[in-house]
Amino acid sequence: MSAATSNAASGQYPLAGITVIDLSHVYNGPYATFLMAMAGANVIKVEPFGGEHLRSRGDMGGAALPFAMLNSNKQPVTLNLKTEQGRQLLREMVERADILVENFAPGVTDRLGIGPADLQKINPRLIYGSSSGYGKSGPYRDYPAMDLVMQAMCGVINSTGYPDQPPVKSGAAICDFMAGIHLYAAIMTALYERERTGQGRVVEVSMQDATYASLASNLGMLHARGEEAPARTGNRHGGLGISPYNVYETKDGYVVLNAPGDRHFRAILDVMGRADLKDDPRFLTRGSRVAHFADVDALIEGWTRLLPKADVAARMLAAKVPCAPVRDLSEVMHDRNMHARGSLQWVDHPELGRVVLPHSPLVFEGTQRRALEPSLPLGACNHAVFGDWLGHSDEELAAFAEAGVIGMSGEQAPTPKETQSV
Template identity: 45%
Template sequence: MADKAPFDEAGRWPLQGLKVLDMGQVYNGPYAGFLMAQAGADVIKIEPLEGEAIRARGSSGEVPLAHVMLNAGKRGIAINLKSDDGKALFLDLVDKADVLLENFAPGAMDRLGIGSDVLLKRNPRLIYGSSTGYGVWGEEKNNLAMDLTIQAYAGIMSTNGPADGPPLKAGLAVVDFLGGVHLYAALMTALYERSVTGKGRVVEVAMQETALTAQATSMTAMHLAGGAQPPRRGNNHPAGTSAPYNVYECTDGHVAIICVRDNHWQALARAMGRPEAATHPDFAESHARATNEARIDEMTEAWTRTLSKYEIARICKEQRVPAAPVRTLPEVAADQPLKTRRAMFDVDHRELGKVTVPGSPLRFHGSPEPEWVVNPLLGEHTGEILEEWLGVSGDIVDGLAAAGIVGVSE
């Protein structure tokens, strides 16, 4: 494959022409909508008149950067769904939509009178996607769900952290984003089926369930322990089957090194100036290294402490040993290769000023070059969307706004 940008300004986006109603909030649902918007869909972010909850999390009244990131490329409309007229407008939008996604608690949409049964009856081609903590049916559906609590309940925290410390959460909102990715996948799967059958359907994702397969290594460790809880192992391999597999101190920070195969270890031993360790019976094969993990770590860190993290990474790259410097977020934000691939953008945001924001990780060869399109202000496109989708004139929109049925940006 040629080592050049695979963009074509004359190309099309995979989801071009698709109409999506995004009722997502915080991270989970909005990330699925973000991926669709970055693939070319017309994603309409629907918010209550006061805005979705995450808008209130910013400091000094400014919009949080997370909201800016996850709603880039969408258009925005604000509707009072607790009013009859607002609900009627919403239903008219649903009639025109291909996809609706939401991540409310189970039953929230039904209580508003706009649940999936109602919407699919009006629009049988609609793909309705729901992401909840524990599913829309089942014994645990009414459990309150946030990323932290699901990390705890799904077992992630039980295996995360140092051996002599308490359980720790993953630093990322990992389950929120796993939920968003799987919701996107479920919606795409259902859209393919609709292209064959012409019929829509409901798809759902339970955040807890997205965390299960992601724990494959920890579940392997449990199996090796005869079904018992595996110990927390810090940065070492969760199942204790690979060494070196750790983060090591350097002169200016830390570096991560892992030797999956024996040839990795042989190359690393030579690079460290310890060629005898490559063939020593205590280290030559993977199971022997795992048994002697502490000695491996001591030997490796004695070497890494003499060099900088980037020097170690360079040496390991030359020797084909998997390794990487532990970079700070400012280092990542300044990374030029990420910007070359349009994975990061430096933008002058209308509310936040100069910020660095990520793009979509999905690359569609033959589509136009990705660009970053600013997130909508609350109700910024209300009039535009109502006129474009429903033929509602500007004067009527002004009246609806004055009556508290829709919101428009100032």
């Protein structure tokens, strides 16, 4: 029996025994480390005394749930990295860790003396993962970057919306999460390499690099049509290469419908009771349907408007046609498929009450999903990490707190003005 088969048979988590130091904030890095935590890693979340940026946005009413979504099963500690004692505590953690993740602006950790070169001297097996907007090299290196900015720079905003209207940002924070997924992949690749070589590696992912390939359809149309390619295609296919491919009005909302092959469109005609149009030259092939997409859309919407969206979707799905109702977020949060799979779970959160939280999309067959443990208050694990794990006495921890290096017992420690945390 191979080691992989043995692990699956025993129900062991793939990253059991791996310790991760998480210095990251908001969505990008925290999503990568969330995936690690749910794969069994011990993730220690290091935050400044005021909390990482997403936690500190909670008082605006919109970030409390996102923080909880991305920080289940992590051990939060507070640490002032602008003090030498704070940096020394981080070095002690790195000695015992396997992975460190950060998404500061390029150069920040180097200036603090805790960059990859510094930390890998302490622990040559350390995998140091970083992510930023534009990467650590190139002319944009020092540009500030958030998801909205990156959507603009990556072409996402200009590709979204209708051709006769202004561009619109994506509703989802796709650049942040694209980068987080790729960061996880880079770190896991380096971890695999370390198993063979015994050596750590520095990996980085830029949000710009991670997003580009997602615009494949739009880029394909640009390559094929050049200046004639429309910047935005509304709800139609980004490359205008498939028809039907759109959002269609129903009696009580909307559905999406997609016919990637000729057989799908013939099935649509059967469902609509319009088998008489199967030999119509406008609809005979995908190419002819793309050339007459307005006629295709008018035909379909003339039928969908007469029915509820659930009825349209049920009929099309029964005929194996890709179709779905356009659902609002409250419907998605209660999705019966995701709840049945354990991908979404109801959790009694100590601060937020009963909420729906996501589990990792990564399913490891033979191993039960790791139980979701709600995100913890700021600094809740200071004693467990700095005391129990690193071995510092209660007297030392009290001295650290008094000096503004760490907080104590989940409370924010006083921060001297001259040593404000990163």
